Amino acid sequence: MSEILAGVGHATDDDSTAAGRRAARAARDDLGGEERIAYAFGSSEYDQAALLGGIEAQLDCPVVGCSTAGEIAHAQSHTESVVVLALAGDGIRPGVGSAPEFAEFSRKAGMEAASAAVDDLDDGPVPTSVSASESGRRRWYPKLLVNAFGPGLTGSKEWALIGVQDALGWAHVSGGFAGDDWKLDSTWVYRDGEPVEDSMAVAAMDVDVKTGVGVANGLRETEHTFTVTSAEDNRLYELDDKPALEAYRDCYGDRVTQEHFLMTHPLGTDDDGEETHIAIMTDVDEETGSMIVGEKPLEEGQELTVMDTSADAVLDGVETAVDRALMAAGGPEDIAAVLVFDCNCRWYHLSNEETRNAELDIVRERVGPDVPVAGFYSYGEIATPNPLWNDDPRSLMRQDVHHQSIAIEVITNESL
Amino acid sequence: MSMTDETPGYTALIQAAIDREKDILGPDDAIECADSVDGLVVDGDGTVVDIERDGRAVLGDLVGAYVATAGDVAAFLIARRLENMCDREEVDLPENLAKHM
Known part of the structure; x- marks a missing residue:
């Protein structure tokens, strides 16, 4: 049986290198296996190169992610910190890729980054989904789980995701667009350990376990x-x-x-x-x-x-997003890790830290108390809708970029 | 972090906070909030005319008034504006602002 291990580390040190080191070391120590890929989401207040230098010094695997408008670690809302989620185990095989010139050629950047990520798997043709037999019927699950991260303030988000689709078809994509702590000045994407301002980064994971993505706004x-x-x-x-x-x-x-x-x-x-x-x-x-x-x-x-945009509506959206992700992942009992991509604009509706943590409490309640949960507040959320969610033909319309939404990715330990 | 050559006084920081909130909440609500702060005197355009008590306390109360109106995202957004004006090591900022800088 395939297995995925996950570890989360979080740090608030003022020094960028020390924060990166501490978060990565904690993620690695929490992991219990040899890391295969790590996601890093760090405040733009940090020197991004130093932050990633600290992370890279502790981990022997590709690192992807981006700068943030707030971080989510252990299902708690933070600012001016860094969170690292490391994954290990034989249930995943990651490839990472990136492409420049996002601002000018967003579609091309999306396509090239996604292509490079899958090429990194070095497999030739790669299936993006599989059909599994369950309780006398078949249903599909992602075989290629794709996470995309792009600049939050430049280029075309919609075209970038069309570019990813150009390369990968109906692969399941989730992720987010980078933030900069509300300064609306510059954002960074982490391209295999290097912070870059005008690139898209994609992680494509060949998974042997059930995964699911859910997204909702609740408004x-x-x-x-x-x-x-x-x-x-x-x-x-x-x-x-x-x-x-x-x-x-x-x-x-x-x-x-x-x-x-x-x-x-x-x-x-x-x-x-x-x-x-x-x-x-x-x-x-x-x-x-x-x-x-x-x-x-x-x-x-x-x-x-x-x-x-009342708080009640926003919190309803979280329930919907988590339930959609869990349903898409086959209603799992054994969850390895959860990634959360939450719109920074929802801070306008959830007026303080307590209500923002209420969002994450809902995630925690649904997925279980011990599951590693990490993510960030984004300038745009990425999530491929799953037409399993309803029988309305409009649900087949692809919509990968979302606003004022929360996207949840559930990675299980249940084999395909 | 970019800074001006001289550390600004509380009057300049209070003015910057009001100006930022004029963009966010609109002039009417931003000035009404400022007007409600004890010891802060502003004119009809939201220009600071006088600060009648401790500037740090007035700045803290002003940020508190905006947070009460628009949530703590207000403090976050004001902090983003003010961090371009001052070094947090050199200016004693009220807690509700300092924690976001």
């Missing part, structure tokens, strides 16, 4: 739904035949241009039959009354709904 639709009457690409000019800003102001007054308002009143764009996808409004232009909404082109006639 609920309000009574305010608009119809797009004029748009060009993702710039929204008119809602309900009025300048978009004016239509929004009619509902909410002058505060519609505030950063806090835009974050706490995102728009729901389309749904997968179970949940509405979220687009964040940016770059409000007072002169034309227009605004940028998400990354995808908007269509005339499309309905956009203002979403409710």
Whole structure:
């Protein structure tokens, strides 16, 4: 029977090298096996090269990950720290890859990074999923578990994931876009132990165990739904035949241009039959009354709904995400590790450390008290939806990039 | 970390916090919050006119007022702005701000 071992280390040292060393050593000591791959998520307050130098000094395996807007270690919310999750065992075989020029050629970067990761497995053709027989019926599981990390502030996230898809088809992908502690200045991706600003990094793991990815935002639709009457690409000019800003102001007054308002009143764009996808409004232009909404082109006639971001809704989303991940992983009893990719914007809805930890308590309750849990607060979440979740044909629509969402990856110790 | 040549006083830090929150909450709510802080006098544009008690305490109460309105993400965002202005080793910042810097 295949086995995966996992260890988590967390450090808050002021010194970057010492923090990296301490977190990596703790992960290794917690592991109980020879490390095969490690994920590192570190605050941008650290000198990134020194941080990774400290991590690399303690681990004899590829290291991938990125800078953060907060870290998750042992199912607790942290800032200005570093967390390392190391994996070992014969149940996984990792390959890692990366590609530059993310800002200018996002799709190419995604495709090349994913290709390089699978090439690193040195296998020739690689199956991305398998069909397993269970209780008299068949269902599929990922055979290639893919984690992708990209810059949080440049390039096109959507196109980067299309690039990953170009190389890997319907491989199951999860991960996140790097953060920088809310400074919105520079983010770093960890490319095999080196911090780089304009690259995508991908880890592709050939797994012999069941894994599952779940994602949800939990946000609920309000009574305010608009119809797009004029748009060009993702710039929204008119809602309900009025300048978009004016239509929004009619509902909410002058505060519609505030950063806090835009974050706490995102728009729901389309749904997968179970949940509405979220687009964040940016770059409000007072002169034309227009605004940028998400990354995808908007269509005339499309309905956009203002979403409710109350804490209750956000916490419901965590339950949904974990349950989806567990269901996708076959309802496991033996979980090796859990990765969490949580949107930094949810901090606007979960107003303090206590409520942010309430999110992670839900994860902890669902997966069990002793399971290693690590992750980070991201500037965009990556998770391939699993059409097993519902029987609505819209669930087959692929949507890998999510906003104001939490993505959960469950790695089990149960053989395929 | 980039810093100015001189360590700014509390007045400059308080002004920077108000200005940051004007972007986040909008001018009306940001100025109303500032106006509610004991010992802090601001004009209609949110410009600091006078600080009538200990500047560190006023800065702490101002951050506390923004946290009460918008959650502790407010303290985090103000800290990000202020860390470009001062060295935390040289300025005695209130605890609700220092823990984010």
